[in-house]
Amino acid sequence: xxxKIYFEDGKGNAMDEDxxxxxxxxxxxxxxxxxxxxxxxxxxxxxxxxxxxxxxxxDTKDLFFFYVYEKGLTAGKAAxxxxxPRKTGYNWLQKDQSIIIDQxxxxxxxxxxxxxxxxxxxxxxxxxxxxxxxxxxxxxxxTIDQAMDSLTTHFEGLKVSQKTVRDFMVDECALSFKKAYxxxxxRNSPEKIQQRYEWVINWSKTDIDYQSNCVFIDExxxxxxxxxxxxxxxxxxxxxxxxxxxxxxxxxxxxxxSPHGIINVKVRRPYxxxxxxxxxxxxxxxxxxxxxxxKTTGTVTGHYFNFIASTLNxxxxxxxxxxxxxxxxxxxIHKNVDIERYIVNRGYGxxxxxxxxxxxxxxxxxxxVVKSKLKREKLLEKETLxxxxxxxxxxxxxxxxxxxxxxxxxKWQVCRDRLPL
Numbered sequence: 001x002x003x004k005i006y007f008e009d010g011k012g013n014a015m016d017e018d019x020x021x022x023x024x025x026x027x028x029x030x031x032x033x034x035x036x037x038x039x040x041x042x043x044x045x046x047x048x049x050x051x052x053x054x055x056x057x058x059d060t061k062d063l064f065f066f067y068v069y070e071k072g073l074t075a076g077k078a079a080x081x082x083x084x085p086r087k088t089g090y091n092w093l094q095k096d097q098s099i100i101i102d103q104x105x106x107x108x109x110x111x112x113x114x115x116x117x118x119x120x121x122x123x124x125x126x127x128x129x130x131x132x133x134x135x136x137x138x139x140x141x142x143t144i145d146q147a148m149d150s151l152t153t154h155f156e157g158l159k160v161s162q163k164t165v166r167d168f169m170v171d172e173c174a175l176s177f178k179k180a181y182x183x184x185x186x187r188n189s190p191e192k193i194q195q196r197y198e199w200v201i202n203w204s205k206t207d208i209d210y211q212s213n214c215v216f217i218d219e220x221x222x223x224x225x226x227x228x229x230x231x232x233x234x235x236x237x238x239x240x241x242x243x244x245x246x247x248x249x250x251x252x253x254x255x256x257x258s259p260h261g262i263i264n265v266k267v268r269r270p271y272x273x274x275x276x277x278x279x280x281x282x283x284x285x286x287x288x289x290x291x292x293x294x295k296t297t298g299t300v301t302g303h304y305f306n307f308i309a310s311t312l313n314x315x316x317x318x319x320x321x322x323x324x325x326x327x328x329x330x331x332x333i334h335k336n337v338d339i340e341r342y343i344v345n346r347g348y349g350x351x352x353x354x355x356x357x358x359x360x361x362x363x364x365x366x367x368x369v370v371k372s373k374l375k376r377e378k379l380l381e382k383e384t385l386x387x388x389x390x391x392x393x394x395x396x397x398x399x400x401x402x403x404x405x406x407x408x409x410x411k412w413q414v415c416r417d418r419l420p421l
Contacts (some may be wrong), residue, residue, distance in 0.1 A: 032302035033269040037390045040198045041264040046394040060309045062372045066170040116299040188420035199354040210409040217328045219254045220367040232333040254307045264311040268303045325349035362404035
């Protein structure tokens with residue numbers, strides 16, 4: 001057991017001989033257990049082979065469509081992020097859009113829907129384009145039927161088919177059908193945009209670099225019934241995927257990644273009660289003030305503190321990670337003052353993201369790709385959810401991790417320009 005001597009600094013604060021404030025939370029693996037899924041050494045040992053030049057596998061396509069459908073990037077920008085030719089990205093998106101639209105409309109053959117009718121005067125022009133862009137700008141959920149009705153109502157005498165409107169939307173308006181991503185209204189309020197601007201300006205004055213000296217931490221929820229949001233069916237028929245009636249138990253996974261590899265991934269196990277005697281001796285109170293002991297907020301904070309300690313232990317084992325910034329969002333369980341003190345006392349930087357800013361944390365994309373791998377296949381009889389998550393994590397390419405970091409890094413300029421995120 002190690003001991004530290006603390007001194008009063010003359011202002012009523014306790015300091016150790018190095019001038020560091022005391023951390024009163026303790027690592028308690030018995031009460032707040034975490035099980036291993038993978039870590040930096042395991043990821044290095046199982047290092048997935050990087051595909052040279054053009055990546056055309058399912059994993060690469062998943063990542064491409066994640067950037068397009070989930071993040072709203074153009075096909076060209078998404079292709080650049082994952083190092084495939086822009087033309088390949090455009091072809092993938094065009095083919096996918098054709099399949100989706102034809103399935104929605106029950107078309108028997110949509111193979112030629114992008115071909116122009118040569119020699120025929122176009123029914124729709126720049127005025128119609130502006131009207132459609134305004135319509136979808138106000139309501140992204142507008143259907144093709146509604147768009148057609150809006151055009152014929154607004155432009156007297158116009159007669160146009162669904163197919164013509166659809167082709168015009170795709171070819172001229174550059175609109176594409178994709179999974180909707182729902183944001184809270186407050187996310188891009190003037191106040192939140194200003195907070196992100198100030199955050200970027202302040203941290204730009206340091207040596208923080210998303211692509212070289214950061215570790216990104218967050219948790220995610222998994223369950224065995226994860227399914228893809230799109231599925232195949234015969235044309236004209238609804239795509240149905242059967243799921244169990246009962247809701248699967250949710251498992252919380254805590255993760256830490258960097259552009260240099262996966263650092264630490266663990267699964268949180270249920271809180272284990274401790275003896276009454278131990279509670280009296282070691283359990284922090286449930287409130288805090290500036291003079292009393294630092295308190296926890298419950299089992300979630302205890303698990304998170306243990307995970308932070310475990311992650312820093314991994315970093316300490318590798319010289320190249322010394323002094324890195326630990327980046328995480330600002331939810332209450334992350335902002336316990338003892339967590340920040342512990343990180344700083346261990347020799348690392350502690351960075352809290354501004355509110356409603358998931359785009360600034362690359363691990364959000366990491367979780368989405370891991371989940372997409374789980375959704376692709378049913379669990380085999382001998383598999384468990386954690387073994388599948390482990391396999392999914394260890395199959396993530398280093399170039400993918402670097403791409404996640406580049407994407408979030410690019411959002412700093414968006415924040416500087418005070419644009420919605």
